[in-house]
Amino acid sequence: AQRVTQPEKLLSVFKGAPVELKCNYSYSGSPELFWYVQYSRQRLQLLLRHISRESIKGFTADLNKGETSFHLKKPFAQEEDSAMYYCALASRANSKLTFGKGITLSVRP
C-alpha cells in the first residue's frame, strides 16, 4: 500500500525565514512524487514534481529514496507563500494520487 505522511499540520514563520515542509512516503516500487499548493479557497495547483527537478517560485524538493522523503524547501519565505501544501504520490502503473494530510504554511510580515 502506498502512503504519504506530512507530520506537521501548521508551520508559521516570519518573512525571509527558511522553510522546510516535510513529506515522507511509503511505496514498494518507484513512485512519482508531487507537491501541490492551494491558496485560500482556490483550486489545487501543481507546484513541483520530482522528475522535473525544477525550482518553482523559489521552492525546491529533492527525492531521497534512502530516507523515503520529498521535503519541500525555500530559503527565504514570502508572505504570498502562505497557503496549504500537499505532498502526493502516484505509482508508475497509474496516475491516481495518494495525498498527505496537508500542511498550512503561514508567513508573517
Added chain:
Amino acid sequence: IAGITQAPTSQILAAGRRMTLRCTQDMRHNAMYWYRQDLGLGLRLIHYSNTAGTTGKGEVPDGYSVSRANTDDFPLTLASAVPSQTSVYFCASPPEQYFGPGTRLTVT
C-alpha cells in the same frame, strides 16, 4: 472552456436528497478522478475513470456513484446525501494532474 470546470460552485443540500456534481474537461484526457477534501484528512480519491465507458472505486466510494458516458464529462452522484458528505469536491485529470475549481457541498 479551458481545462476543467465544475458545477455548482457551492450547494447546501438537505439530508436524504439526491445531488449530482458536474465535471467537464476540454483537454480530451482519458483519465478523470473525483477527490474529496476534508480538513486534517487531505484529499481522498472517491471514484476514477481511466477511459470513457469505464469507472473504478477509490479510497472512499461509499455513498457515491459515477458514470463516464463520454470523454469530456464525469458526473458524481450522491444518491441520498448524509451530513458526513459535507466536503469540498475536486475533479482532476492527468497527466498534469490538473484540478477543477471545486464544489463546496454542505449537507444539513
